[in-house]
Amino acid sequence: VKQSGRSNYQFYTTELDERAELAHMLEVKLRTALRDGGLRLHYQPVVDLKSGKLVGAEALVRMEDKEGAAIGPDKFIPVAEATGLIADLGEWVAAEACRQHDAWLREGLSATIAINVSPLQFKQASFTDKLAGIIAGSGIDPSCLEIEVTESAVMENVTEAIEILQRIKSLGVKVALDDFGTGYSSLSSLSTLPLDKLKVDQSFVRRLERDPASRAVTEAIITLGQRLGLDVHGEGIESESTLRYLAAQGCDQAQGYWFSRPLPPEEFARWVREKGL
Numbered sequence: 001v002k003q004s005g006r007s008n009y010q011f012y013t014t015e016l017d018e019r020a021e022l023a024h025m026l027e028v029k030l031r032t033a034l035r036d037g038g039l040r041l042h043y044q045p046v047v048d049l050k051s052g053k054l055v056g057a058e059a060l061v062r063m064e065d066k067e068g069a070a071i072g073p074d075k076f077i078p079v080a081e082a083t084g085l086i087a088d089l090g091e092w093v094a095a096e097a098c099r100q101h102d103a104w105l106r107e108g109l110s111a112t113i114a115i116n117v118s119p120l121q122f123k124q125a126s127f128t129d130k131l132a133g134i135i136a137g138s139g140i141d142p143s144c145l146e147i148e149v150t151e152s153a154v155m156e157n158v159t160e161a162i163e164i165l166q167r168i169k170s171l172g173v174k175v176a177l178d179d180f181g182t183g184y185s186s187l188s189s190l191s192t193l194p195l196d197k198l199k200v201d202q203s204f205v206r207r208l209e210r211d212p213a214s215r216a217v218t219e220a221i222i223t224l225g226q227r228l229g230l231d232v233h234g235e236g237i238e239s240e241s242t243l244r245y246l247a248a249q250g251c252d253q254a255q256g257y258w259f260s261r262p263l264p265p266e267e268f269a270r271w272v273r274e275k276g277l
């Protein structure tokens with residue numbers, strides 16, 4: 001027993017060491033990227049299901065290292081959160097999204113831009129002030145900016161979330177509840193939150209065709225959103241049949257690989273022109 005306990009322990013520490021090393025390497029890369037302009041935003045189109053028109057884009061952050069390889073946010077956002085770098089990263093994302101919105105407007109491309117806000121950032125008292133400063137500095141029409149915050153971040157402390165959301169909304173910015181259906185929403189709380197949109201989590205959308213339970217959840221979310229006067233947005237749409245299904249259910253907006261993967265800004269603009277959207 002002692003033997004195996006010891007070897008398990010050794011195995012465990014090695015794995016921990018490796019993880020710590022990886023996290024440290026990512027932290028160094030992230031610090032460098034923040035300092036030297038090594039971050040990029042890619043944009044994924046959001047389409048209105050009734051008109052078929054482009055209505056917006058979700059900005060998704062990417063990190064490029066010196067060799068030009070891209071590292072995904074699923075890897076470095078947790079590191080940014082653990083090291084406190086998330087505040088700087090979040091500010092950069094907001095400012096860059098506003099700058100891109102302005103650049104596109106000048107080219108005649110108008111799209112609401114959604115940015116993701118980490119739960120940690122969302123709870124920082126300074127966040128709303130910083131956002132207000134970025135909006136004022138960029139001259140963006142605040143109603144063209146949307147904040148995405150996850151359901152779980154908001155439901156953790158509803159009273160606090162309402163206050164924060166009210167402050168954000170008072171800037172004129174839109175608010176979407178991201179990854180909806182995976183957290184533990186109290187339905188009565190949901191109706192008290194100042195929101196504009198529910199984003200149905202992709203885990204349901206991607207299983208729609210093979211899983212009746214995912215259809216049930218998706219339909220319930222759409223009905224709930226409609227009753228609460230919120231837009232409902234499906235993400236993770238990978239097939240035309242899923243798209244048709246969501247449209248038939250009354251889902252308002254859609255996003256997914258079926259339309260396009262997240263694209264660098266120039267490619268996004270080209271995509272919009274080529275599709276005539």
Ligand code: C2E
Nearest residue numbers: 060061072073074077093116117118236237238256257262
């Ligand atoms: P999310 O906010 O739920 O973003 C959607 C993710 O799903 C994106 O992954 C997107 O590329 C991917 N996706 C979109 N359509 C499809 C589809 O049809 N099929 C599949 N399989 N995937 C699809 P990405 O870009 O790797 O981002 C992962 C997560 O990282 C995001 O999930 C978000 O939580 C976080 N993230 C991304 N950018 C930022 C940011 O600027 N700030 C913060 N705090 N978090 C971010």
Ligand code: CA
Nearest residue numbers: 058116148178
């Ligand atoms: Ca999102």
Ligand code: CA
Nearest residue numbers: 178179199235
């Ligand atoms: Ca999501």
Ligand code: CA
Nearest residue numbers: 230231232252
């Ligand atoms: Ca609606």
